[in-house]
Each structure stands twice: as C-alpha cells, then as structure tokens.
Amino acid sequence: MKNATIQTSELAKALSLPHIVTLYIGAVIGSGVLLIPGMAAEMAGPASILAWLFMTILVLPMAITMGLLSARHPSSGGVSTFVRLAFGDRYGNMVGWFFLLSVPVGAPIVAVTASHYVAVLLQWSQLQVYLAAGLILFVVVAMNIFGLKVASRVQTIVVSLIVAILVLAVLAALPHAKASHFTPFAPHGWLSIVQVAGLLFWCFIGWEAVTHLSEEFVDPEKNAVRGVLWSAAIVALLYFAVALVTVATHSYGEGRSEASLSVMVQLSLGPIGGWLVGATALFICVATVNAYIGAASRIAYALAREGTAPRWFGRVHAKYGTPVGGLLFLSICFCFVLLVLAMGWIDLTRLIQFPNATFFATYIGGCLAGVRLLKNSRYSRLSAWTSLIVTGGLYPFLGWSALYPLVIVGVLLIWEFKRSKASL
Template sequence: MKIKLFRKKNVRKLLMQKGDVQLKKTMGAFDLILLGVGAIVGTGIFILPGTVASEHSGPAIVFSFIIAAIVCALAGMCYSEFASAVPVTGSAYTYSYIVFGEVIAWLVGWALLLEYGLATAAVATGWSGYLSSLLAGFNIEIPHAISGPFSPENGTYINLPAIFIVLVIGYLLTLGIKESTRFNTIMVGIKVTVILLFIIVGIFYVEPPNWTPFMPFGMSGVLSGAALVFFAYLGFDAVSSAAEEVKNPQRNMPIGIIGSLFICTLLYVAVSLVLTGMVPYTSLNVSDPVSYAMQLAHQSWIAGIISLGAVVGMMTVILVMMYGGTRLLYAIGRDGLLPKVMSEIHPKYKTPVKNTWIFATMIACCAGFIPLDKLTELVNMGTLIAFTIVSIGIIWLRKNKDITAGGFKVPFYPILPILSFVMCIFLISQLSFHTWIACGIWFLIGLTVYLIYGKWHSVMEK
C-alpha cells in the first residue's frame, strides 16, 4: 500500500509526452510577467490595504506587504527552479508528484483547486460590487436582490454580475492562451495606469501626521497583517501552470515569476504609503478604500477612474486564476486521478474546453449563491500548503539524477528553500482555528475522492 500511495512520476517520461496530451508553446517572458501582474494586482490593491490597515497593521501595513512579499519571493525562487527543471503544466501538483509521490501530489492539487476556485469566486464577488458602484455613477442601478453577495437576510438572493463575468472569462479561456494573453495585456496596461494615477495625484494630499503612530498594533499586528495580505500575492504560482505553453521555459519561467512579484510589491508598498498618508488608518475600513481616499480629497473624477481600474483589474485576476485552475484540472485528468474529460484538448483551439466550462460553472455557482467573506482565509491556507511542499521539495529535486543540468537554481541552497519552508509554516500558524478545521474537512473529502476513484484510475496503476 505504501509503495502504491507514494509512487512517483519519472521525469524523463513526463518531459517526453507528445501528441494529444501536449499543449502549444506560445508565450515568452514578457507574456509571463504580464500574466503574473494580471493575477496578483487586483483585490489586494483595491480592497485589502484599507481593511488590514484599519484592523491589524495601521500605516505599518507596508511592512506586512514586504514580509508577505519576502515569503512569496523565496517560494517563487523554488517554483522557478521546478518550472525550469520540469517545464510541464500542473504547477505544485506536478512537482509534488515527482518528488513526494502520488498521494501527496493529489492533496497539493486538492489544496490548489481550493485556492483557484475560492479566490476566483471571491474576486468575482468583489468585481460585482465595484461594477455596481461604477454604474451608479452613471445613474444606472442594478437591483440589489440580484447584484450583491448572497445574503437573504439583507435581501440579496443571487449575484448575477459575478456569475456573468466568470462565464465570460471562461469563454475567453476556451479560445486559446494567446488570445487570453492579448486581452490580459490590454487590461493590465489600464490597471497599472490607474494605480500610478492614484499614487501621483495622492502624493499631493499626503499628511505625514496620519502616519503617527506608525505601528499602532505592534509587531503582532504587522505579522497577522502579513498572513492576511498574503492573499494579495495569490496568483504568481498560477504563472508556473503555464510552463508547458512557454517558449524556452528554463530562461523565461524565472523571469516571469520573480519579475511579476517584484513589480507588484513596489506597487503595493507605494499605494499603502500614499493611502495611509491621505486618510487616518482608523477610517479605512471601507469596501473601496482607494476610491474613498480620492473622494475625501474632493477628486471624484479620479475616484471614478479608480473604480473603472478596479473593475478592469479584477477581470485579469479572474482570468489568470481560472487559467491556473483549468491547467491544474488538465494535469490531474491526464494522470487519471480525475475523469479523462478533464484532459481532453479541443482540436481547433488546443485548449481543455470541457474542463474550462466545468470549472467556470462551479465557480459561477459559488460566486452567485455562496457568501464568501468567511472563506478567504481558506484560500491562503491552500496556497501556503502548496508553497511549503514546493519549498522543501527543492532538496529532493536536487537529488534526482534524471534532471538535466542548467536552468535556474535557487541561490544559497539549501538555506533559502528551508527558510521559505519555515516562513510558510509560520504564516499558516497565524491563521485562525476555524480555518484549520475547515481545511481539515476539505482534505478529508479530497482523500476520500482519491481512495475511491483516483488511486484505482491513476495512469500509474496501469
């Protein structure tokens, strides 16, 4: 039983897969950076800085972002080495299959499905809210009963805009990754322009006394804030899901992952400094803090542009998160752990059309009918678990004789991979007890699915 549960993939066979099971290589380093920025910059920059600053970190939220960025950068280097050495789709799931075996890979994939699915649904819900406020500026009202987070006691029964945007992005993904990256490039350009506009205009309204006290909740507040703003960096790992569709992955994957993290950290720190300088941190617990700050500065026209930027920005997050989820389902289906329909490639579009529609429909149902405010911590848990596995997995990867020399290597080995592992475990410890319980239930369900279906239908079983 032990051998069967922990059977590992052969790297050479994995890299030699051809024909119907291989995706088309169309992306370069710049496409990957834009994919990363598209995934990362969204909810984290338009919503999180206000709520975390007001309740946890105060103006020291910049330190929370930097701590979370350091953890992500360390994990990002580990992802980069894996993506460079084993350029196939599946991200942390496939990497775990190589170094730890099937059952660990399945649990990591199960955790990532939680991340991609809930994160996409949560962002779609936020997108719906920003869209409603943007349309309200043009005196267009969407009925409250069909346009807010599911809450019958508040008179909201379905979130139609959230369902709509998930299905539209799902359709776009079925057309092909090249078409999707073109759309992403345009949207990222608009989003970054709006953020830079806020920073440039906001600097003139900064009042330094608002930064005092800089650390009102102490270091513990900064650390708990780091565990929460970690949500703002979700998505860079989805870049590694593109490995099989990247030209020269040994060079381009590390550039895409580390480059997108660096750019996003600079944007987050700059926005947080300006935001807490413009408005006292105690007044920032609102759903749209960036627009709110501009309204207080009597710059309503810029607040409107920022709402537009938020609507656009969240669309790119939905795109890349859904992309990561569909490629993960594709990899799991190709391995036989889920039904083969998940790994079927459309002959014309060269994308997994069926699994994209299955995934999009499930997310649309979550976004439309489930209140997601209490589930966002679960997203962080799923991601951090994947990060810990990838970080410590580098040590086993280096021992694998089937891996060819060359490509990106994590510097200061083995110190940095171990440090990444420890910091991820620390951030997991900062999450609430209820999150641990919910995550445990999710993993029990996943293990049951594997023992009933995946173990017996696995390609490795044959």
C-alpha cells in the same frame, strides 16, 4: 465543423516573457490592493509600512522557488507535478486536486466582488450582481477556449490598465501627503507589525497559479525565473507605493479603511475617483480570474493525463490546443457556486475560507518539493526552505478551514482504495 472537434493532444506553446509577466502580475495583484493598505494602516498605524517591506522581502523566495521549479520542470500540472517528482504520484495527485478544487469556488467569489464594486456605482440589484458575475466568468472562459495567446493579450491590456490606474492614484494623492501623518509611528505597539504581516500574506498569493501554464511557456528555462523577478519587482513597488501614500494622506480609519484607495483618489479627483476605483476593481478581478481559470483548466488536463481524473477532463480543442474538458468542468462548478451565493445559502466571508486553505496547502506542497528538487544551488535551497517555514508557520492560523484539504485527502484515499479493490 471539423475544426470544432475535441481530442486529446499537446498544449500549444504561446507564452513569451511579456505574457508571463502580465499573467503573474494579474494572479498576484488581487482585490487586496483595494482593501488591505487601509486595514493594515488602521491596525498598526504608519508602522504598517514596515510590515509591507518585511513581507515584500519574505515572499520573494516563494516566488523564486515557483519560478525555478517551473524552469526545470515545465508542466501543466504545475505544483502537483513538482510534488509528484519529489514524493510520488499519490502526493502529487493530492496537491493537484487541492488547486483544482480551489478555483471553482475562488473564481466566482472574485467575480462577485468585481460586480459588487460596479453595483455600488450603478445601483444594481442582487440579481444583476450575480448575472454580471456570471458574464465575467463566461467571457474569461471563452477567452481561454480561443487559447492562451488570446487570453494573455487581453491580460496584457488589463494589467497595463491596472498599473496605470494605480500609478495615477498614487500621483494624484501625493499633493495631500503630510509628514505629520507619520506620527505617532507605532500607536498600537510594535507587536502590531507582526500581526499585520500575517494579514499582508494574502496580498502576495498567486505565484503558484502560473506554474500550471509553464508547459506553454516559450523557452521556460530562460523565461520562467525572469518572469517571476520582473513581476515580483512591479508588484512590490505597486503595493508599497499604495500603502505608503495611504499612510501619508491618512486615508484610513473612521470607517474608511476598507475603501482607502477610493478615499485617497477622491482627495484630488473628487467623485470621478469613485468611478476610477470601480474600474480598477473590475480590471483587477478579471485579471485574477483569467490567470486562475487558465491554471485550473491545465491542472484538470494534467490530472486526466495521469489517470486520476475523468478522461473528459483531458479533452483538448483540435484547433486551438486548449483544455476544453477542464474549462467545461469549471463552468459547471461556477454555475453551481453562483447559484449557492445568489440563494444566500452561504455568504462570501465563510465561503472564501475554503479556497484559502487549499491554496495554502498547495504552497506547502510546492515548498516541500522545492526543498527536495532544488539541491544544486545553495540559493535555491535557501529560497525553498524560507518559503516552507513561512507557509507552514502560518497554516495553523487558518482555523477550521484548515481541515478542508484534509477532507479532500480523505475522499481521494477512499476513491483510490475502491479503484484498487475493483481492479483486483
């Protein structure tokens, strides 16, 4: 089995523009499209549409900033490489570990979410839910072992299904839209729009994940920004269409907000709509997990290459050119997190706060790097500064979970001190 041996080598370049677009869409469109439109409409009424429009415009500079940095500095280190170039190795390593320690917790949460949607339809037990979540993670890890070309082809199919189902949901609900559902327009006051905008920010996180795959882009200088622009336009249209029709059909309130998409679809399709939304949830979660596992395994590889992670993190499959060391690390973490959840030692609501905080810290680092590295264009600088102001302004509202990245920093500083002391 000579072909199955593992060694350190270069990652294979396999991602063309269509693959990049589908990876971006899969990373950004998460379970939020199933939950947030109804919740936002309940909080702000029809005026929530303005919040969607506002956030769609506001997060575009963030996406463009990540695309520009990927085009100029393609690397499996992604955001950590940008921070390393801007501020040095210490801070780059910190951001790399922020992202790496987000995915081992975040991916199982997404997989369990997908399993719960299917479990409602098939009346599964809790054990079956966690076994199905484990199966989802196993399949995605296996796809990534065979290479991003395989994983991205699957991603293209899955994202195409997501887009098709969401478009079908919107079109099926249109006959039930009424102008009367837009009055009163702001029943909870205009301030509620700002409050909803903060909630909507979570629907647009994901641009940082694909930066870690940029070393495997075909012609990154040309395709990175184009991929961002195409995917941002598609994501914005899908989110806005779902949110608009949710309001137009009044598929929210009275305990229906968290299942607003299902309510909306069932207006025309009946019970089959529940199955359709269940399938959508599964596809969305698989696409998200695929994007983040691919990204996290690459940052593990990059940290090992920099000498700030165990050497086995940097092992690459000889035949497929994939970072199997990072995938092995993630797999071990997934087993542990699923066990913790299955045993009831912590619930999803509390657990999800930790990866949210580290993702936010990753964005702040990337935006700071963009301010320093993107100086040759006024529009590039404007994108970076806008992104920094948005992310920095929202970070304090994370609450106690905002301390999680600081704990990681403390551990890394202690480890760095001990390593430097041992080398004396």
